[in-house]
Amino acid sequence: MKAGYRYASYAWTIFRAISGSWMMTLLWQAAKYTFRAVMRARTAVRSFGGKGR
DSSP states (O other): OHHHHHHHHHHHHHHHHHHHHHHHHHHHHHHHHHHHHHHHHHHHHHHHTTTTO
């Protein structure tokens, strides 16, 4: 049981480290993409004069 616990703790530490950095990267990419999409949408609305609605 002790060995299993040690292995689980070890795996959890690695998983946390990897998923932490991966999630941060994913969130940053999503934020950048959303910001870019919003800016593009605002530019499109401005160029269309809001007629698209």
